[in-house]
Amino acid sequence: MTTPISIEPHPTLRNEKDYPFCPGCGHGSVLDSLNEAMVRLELEPHEVVIVSDIGCSGLSDQYFRTSAFHGLHGRSITYASGIKLARPDLTVIVIMGDGGTGIGGAHLLAAARRNIGITVLVLNNFNFGMTGGQHSTTTPEGFVTPTTPGGNLEHPLDIVATVGVNGAAYAHRGTNFDDDIADRMAEGISTDGFALLDVWDLCTAYFVPNNKFSRRKIDSTMKDLGLDSGVLYRQERPEFATEYRRQAAAHTAGLRVDVVEPAVSPTLERRFHFVVAGSAGGRVRSAARLVATAAMQAGWWSAQRDDYPITVKTGPSLSEVIISPEEVNYSGVDRPDVLVIVSEDGLGKSAAFLEKMTGEDTVFVAAGLALPDTAARVVSVDLAGAGRPIPSASRALAMVAHAVDRTGAVPFDRFETVAGQGAFGEKNLDLVAAGVALNEA
């Protein structure tokens, strides 16, 4: 007579350690159900990463033979997401408590919205069992904990609906007493997308004695809160890690690097500062960049330092270009040799410069701006006198071209060459010509 032998490779993914949970605590039975689900799915220990965080539920990973990650309170979903993104072939299961849905609420939302293919088990016992039974996001109103001595005043979080309306592929609510909880876990783990199971259980150390809570009261509380049990959300959405790879296959990108082979250059005697002060949206930075790259073409070294408010489309925009016979080590500009003031915003940023400038330096200022006293040579440029209107977004380039032409800050032919390059080349050259022709008041 022969006895049929089960050749299941892993009849259990539990290890030999006994659970540490309090008598009557539901966590052990939830973990048994998880084990049952994983065995049923024929998962091998090295194919599974159980990610836990802090609290009694955070002890869970230590009772399995699987890979494990035990991290910070409420952050298990972030580690799990990183693991899944990098290795989508791994089965990644988060075990967290209701506490983690508070401190880590942003991660819960993001994981559901991404529909990243991890499974989250929330061992939800309505309080912080490890630290003394304090109230959590899921403590129902009126229930007593050490931190809600008069009864909880906060509305409990509906975890399932929260992830459900935000894109989770699978969301289930049940209790550790349900007969089908292992089935549902297997379903969640098999889901190609974000799956969450909100599993209610009893904390016999705190929540039960503090509230005369019981198995029967779990059911009645759910009913009183108007919450359903069962699989409440199931939706087909692309899983994030897979979709990312699909999209990446069609992706090309490169880093923008301006490469210049410097020409044989005229000698530059000393470091030279060319500053453009204008308004956001006025293409101040791109005009200044033409000066900087023209200097490079001439064989010199340059640096460009931009300053702008954090709201990029309004207020002043300042670009300081340093042109130097050698590599620029110090990128500060105290005294410009040439200062181009394009607008009222730019004038507002120019006071300190104007104070330091001397008779050797030149200010090109848009006509009509009230320049304070300065020792610098002042050239008032009549933007209205170009024979055609120059729109505000083009004034910086026109004035910079004018200043380059008049001062020779960089060789004008180099400036023209770089201005004429790229998609806006033709338009730029037109503006450069208009700028050179501007009248000086």
Add this chain to the structure above:
Amino acid sequence: MASSRGSTITATETVEREFTDGATAIVRGALAAGCDFFAGYPITPASSILMMMLQNLPARGGIGIQGEDEIASIGMCIGAAMTGSRVMTATSGPGISLYSENIGVAIMGEVPLVIVDVQRLGPSTGAATTTAQGDVQFVRWGTGGGYPVIALAPSTVTECYTLTMRAFDLAERFRCPVFVLVDKELALTMRTVDSGGFVDASVRDRPLVDLSDTAPPEEYRYEPAADVVPMQVYGGDHPVRFTGSTHDEQAFITKNPAVVGALNEHLIRKITDHVEEIAMVKTDMEECATTLLVSYGVTAGSMRDAVATARVAGTPVSALTVQSLWPVPDAAIRDAAAGIERVVVAELNPGLYAREIERVLPDVEVLGIARTDGRLIAPSELVALIK
């Protein structure tokens, strides 16, 4: 010769000069080092690194993701590193605050992790688009417990490239967080750069335990304390355990003083026993100089100009640029200070690194230029202090 815009430059291409910035150099360094996972959260002035990494990783088979916050970003990096990915994140000072707890996780779990900190003026929100060097102590002491990390500070655009590669190498070597400390000025000011400066450093492979073997892997061990053991990562033929709690050599939580003591001594000594190996400084010494200028990061640029100016004027002066801020390269600092009567430390903060110099050189007069108004230190300010 026309400038080529929007083109991808590889390190092998021969070009003469480029107009680029530190942030781009860091991204190029990370990609050259084999970084294949990046997660970050937008913050000025580090956002351009986030954007460039997310735009360039997919085509290279890597993963780049914007986290829902800084905590998620570093958490995802740590998780990915545990699968064997070479990971980096980038932020500014306020983001380091939010990384703080997970920096401890990476120290405790011995995770190779490169963290770029593009410093801005603080405290608090401070001034997002204003430069500073205020995080030099923060990155070292920014997580509970006081355990060591490594921090490198490039002082030129090309060093942003080479030191980022070095950071990846050190992260693999020592299995710990390695910071690359730059600032708004170095990261975002465009500069003409000699392309020859983008020199590839070798980045070692991660020493891994062979988990494809049929036999279970050797236990993770803490002794000898100064040794760094090969890493076990998820996805092989054997399960791997990780925990941020005090743990035994199988990564099960323990409070056993002997085990915990050995673990924590290991976390310290794997760094402190290898300070010489990590140390990186640049010296520019002049005989008969009695003043030594000391700086790092962007301020070292001002120092270079100051040295040149002083020497043209016939004033002897020596200079030390500290590239590896943590662990402090004590011996290299002492060497540079031989015969020196006074040291001037220039930095864009309330004098944070000067205290390290004072500690290393207790018998030398240490003067600080500590600027906190958002402006750079001008070379002329340093020249005025050279005797």
